[in-house]
Amino acid sequence: MPYIDLKNVTYTYPLVKEPCIKDISVSIEKGKFYAIVGANGSGKTTLCNIIRGFIPGFYQGEIEGTVELEGKSLEEYTLGELTSKIGYVFQNPFNQITGARDNVYEEIAYGLENLGVEVPTIRKKVEEVMELTNTAYLADKNPFELSGGQQQRVAFASVLALEPDIFVIDEPTSQLDPKETERVFDIIDKMKKMGKTIILVEHKIELIAEYADDIIALEDGRVVKFGEKHDVLSDLSLIEKGIDLPQTVLLADELRKMGIPAKEKIITKQEMIGQLKQIMGK
Numbered sequence: 513m514p515y516i517d518l519k520n521v522t523y524t525y526p527l528v529k530e531p532c533i534k535d536i537s538v539s540i541e542k543g544k545f546y547a548i549v550g551a552n553g554s555g556k557t558t559l560c561n562i563i564r565g566f567i568p569g570f571y572q573g574e575i576e577g578t579v580e581l582e583g584k585s586l587e588e589y590t591l592g593e594l595t596s597k598i599g600y601v602f603q604n605p606f607n608q609i610t611g612a613r614d615n616v617y618e619e620i621a622y623g624l625e626n627l628g629v630e631v632p633t634i635r636k637k638v639e640e641v642m643e644l645t646n647t648a649y650l651a652d653k654n655p656f657e658l659s660g661g662q663q664q665r666v667a668f669a670s671v672l673a674l675e676p677d678i679f680v681i682d683e684p685t686s687q688l689d690p691k692e693t694e695r696v697f698d699i700i701d702k703m704k705k706m707g708k709t710i711i712l713v714e715h716k717i718e719l720i721a722e723y724a725d726d727i728i729a730l731e732d733g734r735v736v737k738f739g740e741k742h743d744v745l746s747d748l749s750l751i752e753k754g755i756d757l758p759q760t761v762l763l764a765d766e767l768r769k770m771g772i773p774a775k776e777k778i779i780t781k782q783e784m785i786g787q788l789k790q791i792m793g794k
């Protein structure tokens with residue numbers, strides 16, 4: 513049984529004519545890492561909001577088709593049940609900070625406090641997620657005085673503290689530099705190793721090629737390709753659909769045109785290095 517199952521989902525925002533999500537069917541398996549890719553306006557954020565049950569609830573509009581979590585329609589869950597199962601990380605970490613607490617430790621503890629969790633349990637959990645996100649050294653700092661990357665790690669820690677099984681993460685690195693971006697991917701990788709199901713919207717295709725399992729490629733509200741990352745990211749026809757492909761895919765294609773027999777579906781630098789060594793007989 514799929515973990516999250518979308519069948520023929522079509523969604524139209526209020527006051528517009530054309531649906532922005534068109535007949536999408538995808539099955540999400542537990543414990544896998546999915547990346548959603550597509551040009552701006554292709555429906556990535558809307559799809560995230562459908563998966564986390566905020567559409568049609570908050571946004572209204574008209575939805576057709578079915579969305580199920582563990583065999584039960586999302587409509588049958590309360591909002592509280594959904595938010596405890598599905599954690600959401602914002603694009604801009606600034607929007608995730610509650611402002612209700614003036615240091616990082618308390619900011620991360622805030623959600624657990626609201627749930628009435630006992631103080632020793634909170635302390636243990638907060639220390640655990642601070643370790644995981646490398647934020648312990650920021651414990652006494654004001655969350656609003658952190659760098660973007662530090663804020664994003666605190667945001668991840670706050671969501672992780674609540675122990676959701678599923679993480680929906682919408683462009684978490686768009687405002688971060690390469691080093692901070694690597695740190696965020698490192699956290700996501702750890703989450704995956706903890707058995708979490710991850711649905712990530714991200715443009716940095718080289719990092720997706722390295723870390724994700726499966727890719728959902730969108731164009732204009734439709735899924736144009738869905739499957740294992742090697743199959744999806746080596747499909748050159750995605751370029752005209754506004755989807756970036758890894759540099760190694762383009763390089764392998766050039767090599768083939770030059771008569772050098774590069775293997776199909778090389779999507780990471782490491783795979784390309786292996787291939788070049790083989791070609792050069794090393």
Ligand SMILES: Nc1ncnc2c1ncn2[C@@H]1O[C@H](COP(=O)(O)OP(=O)(O)O)[C@@H](O)[C@H]1O
Nearest residue numbers: 525526528532551552553554555556557558559
């Ligand atoms: N609240 C809204 N009302 C009407 N149209 C919207 C709303 N939010 C997004 N859209 C439209 O839906 C389409 C998909 O948007 P979005 O899901 O944000 O795409 P992406 O995240 O891929 O950039 C776009 O054409 C956008 O203009």
Ligand SMILES: [Mg+2]
Nearest residue numbers: 556557558682
């Ligand atoms: Mg978006």
